[in-house]
Amino acid sequence: MSAKYIFVTGGVVSSLGKGLAAASIGCLLESRGLKVNLQKFDPYLNVDPGTMSPFQHGEVFVTDDGAETDLDLGHYERFTHARLTRDNNWTTGRIYEQIIAKERRGDYLGKTVQVIPHVTNEIKAAMKKISSDVDVVIVEIGGTIGDIESLPFIEAIRQMRQELGRDNTLFVHVTLVPWIATASELKTKPTQHSVKELLSVGIQPDILLCRTDRFLPKDIKSKIALFCNVEEQAVITAKDVASIYECPLVFSQEGVDRLVLKYLRIDAPEADMRKWEDLVHRAYNPQDEVLIGIVGKYVEYEDSYKSLKEALVHAALHYNLKLRVEWVEAEGLETADDSYRTQLSGFDGILVPGGFGKRGIAGMLNGIRYAREEKVPYFGICLGMQTACIEFARNVCGLHEANSSEFDPATPHRIIYKLRELRGVEELGGTMRLGAWECKLEPGSNAALAYGKTEISERHRHRYEFNREYEALLTGAGLRITGTTPDGTYVEIVELPGHPYFLGCQFHPEFKSKPLEPHPLFMAFIKASYDNRQKRLSSHGGEKEDLFLRPENAGKH
Numbered sequence: 096m097s098a099k100y101i102f103v104t105g106g107v108v109s110s111l112g113k114g115l116a117a118a119s120i121g122c123l124l125e126s127r128g129l130k131v132n133l134q135k136f137d138p139y140l141n142v143d144p145g146t147m148s149p150f151q152h153g154e155v156f157v158t159d160d161g162a163e164t165d166l167d168l169g170h171y172e173r174f175t176h177a178r179l180t181r182d183n184n185w186t187t188g189r190i191y192e193q194i195i196a197k198e199r200r201g202d203y204l205g206k207t208v209q210v211i212p213h214v215t216n217e218i219k220a221a222m223k224k225i226s227s228d229v230d231v232v233i234v235e236i237g238g239t240i241g242d243i244e245s246l247p248f249i250e251a252i253r254q255m256r257q258e259l260g261r262d263n264t265l266f267v268h269v270t271l272v273p274w275i276a277t278a279s280e281l282k283t284k285p286t287q288h289s290v291k292e293l294l295s296v297g298i299q300p301d302i303l304l305c306r307t308d309r310f311l312p313k314d315i316k317s318k319i320a321l322f323c324n325v326e327e328q329a330v331i332t333a334k335d336v337a338s339i340y341e342c343p344l345v346f347s348q349e350g351v352d353r354l355v356l357k358y359l360r361i362d363a364p365e366a367d368m369r370k371w372e373d374l375v376h377r378a379y380n381p382q383d384e385v386l387i388g389i390v391g392k393y394v395e396y397e398d399s400y401k402s403l404k405e406a407l408v409h410a411a412l413h414y415n416l417k418l419r420v421e422w423v424e425a426e427g428l429e430t431a432d433d434s435y436r437t438q439l440s441g442f443d444g445i446l447v448p449g450g451f452g453k454r455g456i457a458g459m460l461n462g463i464r465y466a467r468e469e470k471v472p473y474f475g476i477c478l479g480m481q482t483a484c485i486e487f488a489r490n491v492c493g494l495h496e497a498n499s500s501e502f503d504p505a506t507p508h509r510i511i512y513k514l515r516e517l518r519g520v521e522e523l524g525g526t527m528r529l530g531a532w533e534c535k536l537e538p539g540s541n542a543a544l545a546y547g548k549t550e551i552s553e554r555h556r557h558r559y560e561f562n563r564e565y566e567a568l569l570t571g572a573g574l575r576i577t578g579t580t581p582d583g584t585y586v587e588i589v590e591l592p593g594h595p596y597f598l599g600c601q602f603h604p605e606f607k608s609k610p611l612e613p614h615p616l617f618m619a620f621i622k623a624s625y626d627n628r629q630k631r632l633s634s635h636g637g638e639k640e641d642l643f644l645r646p647e648n649a650g651k652h
């Protein structure tokens with residue numbers, strides 16, 4: 096049987112959670128024994144999100160094959176077992192890049208190259224490329240219906256229906272049914288308009304996922320069904336949930352998977368969602384909590400660290416803890432005196448995540464110094480590993496000017512530098528060490544204990560690396576290198592023995608953490624942080640120390 100396609104579009108406004116909807120449908124179909132793959136099309140003109148600002152675009156999710164992709168691919172991997180590659184995320188820029196290369200090579204044999212059929216053919220070819228060996232491909236079209244830039248993608252999915260037929264294609268439209276407080280009413284008009292917009296480009300949706308803050312009553316469902324020409328059972332309440340991991344369960348209660356199978360004429364057993372139910376039960380019934388301070392540069396925009404936040408949640412859920420995160424703006428820790436220490440004094444664990452550029456580095460170094468000296472569990476990821484090495488070189492080894500050549504090219508002590516010969520490569524895109532690399536762990540290290548093995552593979556996204564010329568000095572003063580590439584070229588993990596938990600890794604473990612398979616390093620960090628919390632609170636007579644929380648952040652966790 097060749098793969099069937101589910102196309103997910105969005106209407107009314109952006110940020111309705113199309114990615115989560117696609118991932119949740121994937122999760123439900125997998126739980127019914129089907130093999131799924133997922134794909135996202137982003138209508139913008141950038142070739143990939145790799146060079147886009149995290150404020151604009153959110154996190155750049157990295158796949159094993161080193162593609163820099165949209166953060167929705169993170170949801171796909173967390174909710175399913177689909178193995179994603181660069182073929183699972185396309186932008187208009189990348190589609191056109193291919194077409195223009197072909198045109199320059201003369202592949203079009205002198206024909207006029209046009210949106211229809213050349214661009215749409217290229218889009219359809221990308222959709223078909225990821226369909227081998229799977230039962231269902233779920234394709235998410237980014238943007239909102241009515242956008243000029245998404246038209247070629249919408250036209251391509253319309254053509255897919257013509258080619259593959261009704262039984263092999265399904266249109267799911269995610270829309271908004273807002274509650275208007277002044278009228279005390281749910282409003283269906285935005286949905287009607289959005290479906291009208293879809294119809295004008297030749298697409299009749301089969302299922303409407305209605306984002307709303309309350310259950311849609313029967314009369315609202317019938318009204319939407321009537322106006323939008325869908326079955327009443329296909330008008331789905333996609334109610335807001337406190338934990339995103341409840342989405343598949345909510346969809347299943349609303350019968351989404353049953354409907355998908357009915358429309359696509361697939362026979363499959365009932366879904367076994369017990370593991371997800373257990374996870375959600377834990378999310379809503381935590382035994383206790385753990386408070387992590389994340390010291391970073393893009394902290395005012397949580398989407399910049401999407402996978403990181405989720406990986407912490409997964410590990411906390413594993414220990415039945417509620418995760419509370421306070422985002423600490425690194426520059427705010429650059430105080431002339433020691434007052435930065437009071438800002439950090441209430442955290443159970445401190446984490447410095449990945450980042451680029453010089454801004455906030457001094458604050459991060461202060462944060463790390465505090466964690467090291469006060470024996471607060473510390474987890475440094477990528478930039479957080481590099482800054483941990485710089486902090487150690489400066490404050491323990493006395494190399495006061497130690498730095499990364501990224502922040503100070505003229506530093507006399509380049510603890511972190513560009514090991515790879517990247518000089519001469521001018522463009523920003525594509526010059527990084529990207530994707531999965533093997534790593535060998537030192538037996539007996541915290542890393543090896545956490546993983547339970549000594550050979551691992553993790554994903555990278557960085558330009559600079561540890562300078563092994565300083566290894567003897569740093570390890571002589573107590574730092575341990577506990578993970579390297581098998582050939583010993585790259586330092587991948589550093590640890591501080593004698594500290595409850597102090598680990599920095601050059602890779603991004605957060606990309607591989609899943610709710611049902613939390614990442615070992617995040618589990619070890621959360622465990623150490625929770626142990627620290629219990630120790631701290633028992634020495635404070637058991638009182639919970641919440642005073643340090645900045646009032647403006649209260650309620651955000």
Ligand code: GLN
Pocket residue numbers: 448449450451452476477478479481501556557558559560
């Ligand atoms: N800026 C650092 C580098 O390029 C770290 C990158 C990161 O944290 N992802 O090596």
